[in-house]
Amino acid sequence: MARLILLNKPFNVLCQFTDKKGRPTLADFVTTPGVYPAGRLDYDSEGLVLLTDSGPLQARIADPQHKMTKTYWVQVEGRPDDSEIDALRSGVTLKDGPTRPAKVAIIEPPNVWERNPPIRYRENDVTTWLQIEISEGRNRQVRRMTAHIGHPTLRLIRASVGPWSLSDIGTPGEFTSVEVHMPKNSGSRRKPTKHTGKPTRRNSTQRKR
Template sequence: MTLILLNKPFGVLCQFTEEKGGPPRPTLADFVKVPGVYPAGRLDTDSEGLLLLTDDGRLQARIADPRFKMPKTYLVQVEGEPDAAALDALRRGVQLKDGMTLPAEAKRIDDPALWPRDPPVRFRKSVPDCWISLTIREGRNRQVRRMTAAVGHPTLRLVRWQIGDWSLNGLPQGEWREG
């Protein structure tokens, strides 16, 4: 069994081939040259961080399938400064168009020591921002972004830091290691 931890950069498609008819964009094939592995779950093109790739279908299902409720922790730069009520709402679960989310672990954190993003996040002097750590056990489409927006704090930057026991600790952007 092969398991690869990749620190996916911003702007990279979470697949090994380009989208037909779309503009040329980097794909996983530009970073991982290991045959027969596939992503266990997804990260949007505009999200960064930990992506697990494996050749083991059962492990892939255990990681990606929401039935297994594997915790996924994100470092999220949000617009504004969430107060206790906003963080409590995330902890209780948030009503989205596709239903109520499961309760999340949410807390404010100091600015993490991350690699610079290319392109950088848009900075506005008149609008403060801060970082939160958010751990969810679902995997709905753009869930973290929709949750922070629902409590009044749109996401500016989204970095998946950990999936289960696997984390990005010590893994530079665009690099991978076996897990």
């Protein structure tokens, strides 16, 4: 069995355990020893981050060859029309090449927490929430996709990765731990990749103020 941590990462928290600049990191929230991120989530994005103590499970989640679906709730400027939505569904060409086709739908604003600080907002601004499902993990991919069609991302929340979702956790900064059965042929037993060194342990799941 492999240990898997599901964290609801708050806005403006680095997806690593240390930072020379003193910014908030995973160590401010995750107290479980010996786990490391399986995939990344940008500093200015929110939502589900998975951490594990298993190298094979980390590879299964993070490696694009496994095509594990990631679902995002994305608040964008303006209201994309049908042709712009269809462009995302078909795949758009970014500087690092064409994206795989995505599942995209306009949705009602999700019932989520208020962001702190809130997005910039003016009285006459029009914004739209999209649900975007992709099976890639390029750097800032979703933000680049919406910018490509002329609708920059204002807020981005990762709602799920594969079978794991935010519904399994609480508010930002909270996490839960589950056990995942790994088949014997799941790959080499390498250690999880350490992105920035060993985590600093805390006695609380909430960041010290």
